Amino acid sequence: MIKDFFLLAAQSIIHRKLRSWLTVIGVFIGVTAVVALISIGLGLDRTIKDQVAKIFGVDTFMLLHEGAFGPQSHPGGDMDEYTLDLDYLRSIDGVRIAAAVREQTGFVQGPPGVDGQSIQGFLPVMGLSPELTTEFKSFLGSLEVQPGGRLFEESGEPVAVLGEAVAERLQASVGSTILVGGDTDLEQSLTVVGILSPAEDGGSAEDSTFSAGVGPSPDTIYVPFEIMDSLWGKDENVLVTLVRTEPGEDVEKVADRVETAVRARGAEVSAVTYNDISDAIGTMTSTVSAFLAGIAGISLLVGGVGVMNTMFTSVLERTKEIGVMKAVGAKNSHVLLIFLTESGLMGLVGGIVGTLLGLGLSAVASMFIGRFFNVDLVVVASPTLIIITLLGSFLIGAIAGLWPARRASKLSVVDALRYE
Amino acid sequence: MPLLGLKEITKDYMLGKTVVHALRGLDLRIDEGETVAIMGPSGSGKSTLMHILGVLDIPSKGSAFFAGKDLKQLAEHQLVSLRGKKIGFVFQTFNLIPTLSAQQNVELPMIFQGTRKTVRTKRARDLLSMVGLADRVRHKPNELSGGERQRVAVARALANDPAIILADEPTGNLDTESGKPILDMLKRLSRDGGKTVIIVTHDPDAAAIADRIVRLRDGRVVQEA
Numbered sequence: 001m002i003k004d005f006f007l008l009a010a011q012s013i014i015h016r017k018l019r020s021w022l023t024v025i026g027v028f029i030g031v032t033a034v035v036a037l038i039s040i041g042l043g044l045d046r047t048i049k050d051q052v053a054k055i056f057g058v059d060t061f062m063l064l065h066e067g068a069f070g071p072q073s074h075p076g077g078d079m080d081e082y083t084l085d086l087d088y089l090r091s092i093d094g095v096r097i098a099a100a101v102r103e104q105t106g107f108v109q110g111p112p113g114v115d116g117q118s119i120q121g122f123l124p125v126m127g128l129s130p131e132l133t134t135e136f137k138s139f140l141g142s143l144e145v146q147p148g149g150r151l152f153e154e155s156g157e158p159v160a161v162l163g164e165a166v167a168e169r170l171q172a173s174v175g176s177t178i179l180v181g182g183d184t185d186l187e188q189s190l191t192v193v194g195i196l197s198p199a200e201d202g203g204s205a206e207d208s209t210f211s212a213g214v215g216p217s218p219d220t221i222y223v224p225f226e227i228m229d230s231l232w233g234k235d236e237n238v239l240v241t242l243v244r245t246e247p248g249e250d251v252e253k254v255a256d257r258v259e260t261a262v263r264a265r266g267a268e269v270s271a272v273t274y275n276d277i278s279d280a281i282g283t284m285t286s287t288v289s290a291f292l293a294g295i296a297g298i299s300l301l302v303g304g305v306g307v308m309n310t311m312f313t314s315v316l317e318r319t320k321e322i323g324v325m326k327a328v329g330a331k332n333s334h335v336l337l338i339f340l341t342e343s344g345l346m347g348l349v350g351g352i353v354g355t356l357l358g359l360g361l362s363a364v365a366s367m368f369i370g371r372f373f374n375v376d377l378v379v380v381a382s383p384t385l386i387i388i389t390l391l392g393s394f395l396i397g398a399i400a401g402l403w404p405a406r407r408a409s410k411l412s413v414v415d416a417l418r419y420e
Numbered sequence: 421m422p423l424l425g426l427k428e429i430t431k432d433y434m435l436g437k438t439v440v441h442a443l444r445g446l447d448l449r450i451d452e453g454e455t456v457a458i459m460g461p462s463g464s465g466k467s468t469l470m471h472i473l474g475v476l477d478i479p480s481k482g483s484a485f486f487a488g489k490d491l492k493q494l495a496e497h498q499l500v501s502l503r504g505k506k507i508g509f510v511f512q513t514f515n516l517i518p519t520l521s522a523q524q525n526v527e528l529p530m531i532f533q534g535t536r537k538t539v540r541t542k543r544a545r546d547l548l549s550m551v552g553l554a555d556r557v558r559h560k561p562n563e564l565s566g567g568e569r570q571r572v573a574v575a576r577a578l579a580n581d582p583a584i585i586l587a588d589e590p591t592g593n594l595d596t597e598s599g600k601p602i603l604d605m606l607k608r609l610s611r612d613g614g615k616t617v618i619i620v621t622h623d624p625d626a627a628a629i630a631d632r633i634v635r636l637r638d639g640r641v642v643q644e645a
Contacts, residue, residue: 001531001534004531004537008519008520011519011520011524012519014519015518015519320515321515321517321518323515324511324515324517325517325528325532326476326500327474327476327503327509327515328504328508328509328528328529328532328576328579329500329501329503329504329505329529329532329533329580330500330504330532331497331500331532332500334532413471413476413477414471414476414477417476417511417515
């Protein structure tokens with residue numbers, strides 16, 4: 001019988017083509033907006049998470065200074081530093097590789113020039129565990145040296161890699177020796193083994209997003225991590241530590257274990273896993289898209305009111321028809337169902353059109369946003385979203401039709417038949 | 421036992437703020453298989469009587485019996501069911517559903533009774549052929565002439581094989597030529613089909629097919645012949 005009512009409702013909708021279409025337009029504008037915004041939000045979320053997973057790897061976690069990550073953190077500010085015994089960290093169960101980044105400002109003296117004078121100045125010196133360039137390549141972004149040079153391989157090597165601006169300023173090239181001064185009277189001669197290639201314009205912008213400010217910089221001198229020890233003391237001023245777990249270990253558990261262990265030794269760090277990051281991103285993107293979709297939802301509400309209006313008009317204009325249906329044996333519940341089906345169907349058609357348009361719109365918008373920010377934005381057509389939208393729009397229609405349909409079903413037969 | 425029995429029926433209804441005394445103590449008895457014409461001037465209570473005979477409305481006072489059952493004792497859903505199964509209506513203005521084809525219009529009463537699709541389709545087609553519209557099954561009401569529309573309405577009235585056909589001015593909107601087949605059909609339904617046919621009419625031609633004419637005036641039966 002429901003099938004018959006669907007047919008009756010569909011015929012009635014088709015019969016009132018113009019009005020039905022206008023009503024449906026009212027619904028699908030809202031649905032389009034909601035679907036498009038949520039889809040873009042989902043796409044953004046997926047894109048960012050994919051990037052994080054690619055750069056970071058799901059078997060890896062970071063040690064950052066307490067409070068450097070999470071709601072209390074202040075993005076854009078300088079990273080807080082902490083003290084960390086890297087050797088102890090490596091000895092903790094489940095840790096396979098640990099690599100750290102530390103930074104200091106050092107007094108640097110370039111190689112003697114043709115006139116015997118050398119250029120000197122205070123420059124940022126960054127110590128990198130060699131694993132960063134071998135195991136966590138993507139974390140640093142495109143750290144590449146110009147032809148003829150290399151990156152360092154051993155942690156104790158007295159070598160340096162120069163950002164191209166530094167190299168130019170110090171007039172150093174591969175093979176030259178520079179002198180770096182650390183705390184008070186400590187100093188060390190380092191052989192330049194490589195000069196960074198200038199970063200390609202824009203190309204690596206997204207890659208450095210998650211390198212926490214330690215990406216390739218033309219103004220920095222890069223040295224092996226242990227060289228920093230000999231200049232500024234052991235394991236001080238660490239910015240970030242990356243830890244890769246043993247295969248098969250639960251990253252979350254190892255992260256907890258490491259955090260507890262190194263904190264017991266006084267390091268004020270917190271462990272940040274892929275899940276922490278993607279949760280934080282998820283919270284952020286879903287808050288934003290829920291907010292936007294909520295605003296778009298208002299237009300959906302307006303669409304619902306449109307359906308209600310159309311249904312009231314329809315009930316009024318079909319009063320006699322309702323009387324006839326009741327005279328030929330329709331129960332009140334039949335009349336109710338016929339009108340509910342009709343309004344629900346209008347909602348559903350609005351939902352289908354809106355979903356298609358919304359997905360299309362989100363694909364187009366993703367393309368533009370992606371082009372603007374120079375990222376490949378994933379286009380997400382979530383089946384859950386589609387099903388919920390279609391069900392929801394049918395329900396919106398049906399709910400909007402409830403009041404008019406009840407009024408129709410309660411009409412007295414005699415009054416309805418007499419209605420002209 | 422009469423099929424329909426009305427005793428001391430009064431019916432008042434509100435028209436705006438004034439009370440209309442449509443029926444004022446009406447007695448009527450209609451037996452199974454009879455063809456009865458109900459006649460009377462405008463305002464005599466014909467329509468109200470038809471509503472009560474058709475179980476569309478209940479009397480203010482008095483008792484109405486349908487096949488021995490007191491309608492006052494029946495619950496709303498039983499009245500709806502009685503109306504759907506036992507009574508077929510033919511209206512002056514045809515009252516077909518404009519969005520539905522002739523066949524669907526005939527199927528409609530069967531849909532409300534939950535008749536299976538295949539049974540329904542066949543019966544609707546049979547009924548439409550019986551009223552001479554076999555080639556019009558897919559036509560919408562606005563594609564049919566007045567006489568054809570009323571024939572669809574007769575087919576619809578017969579859909580659930582009711583005991584009573586209640587026709588309210590069935591020829592009121594038709595010319596004599598197209599009205600005649602309708603009256604012939606109603607006569608045949610009574611004579612050959614064993615149906616009880618009640619015709620409310622002004623039209624002497626329509627009254628002529630009746631076994632008995634009941635005349636109303638001021639809400640009472642003034643003459644039965």
